[in-house]
Amino acid sequence: MSRILKRDKSIVITNSRKLVDTRNRIIHACDAVSDDIIWGIVIRHLPILKQEVENLLN
Incomplete structure (x- = not known):
């Protein structure tokens, strides 16, 4: 998601930053x-x- 948003600034995804942060917490503990x-x-x-x-x- 980070790459998509950096590539095209016109793309809007609700709570994108929160989604990326949550992914990072899960992956990197x-x-x-x-x-x-999570549920x-x-x-x-x-x-x-x-x-x-x-x-x-x-």
Whole structure:
């Protein structure tokens, strides 16, 4: 996501910075991330991200 946003400034993805930060926490284990936080992201934010990506691809 970071690369996409750097390449094209016109692309808007809701909470993109938060998504990148969460990915970094999970991958690099900088902070403990609870299952509840991940599940909340999946339930609330993943559907929005999916729709935005589908719109970009169309």
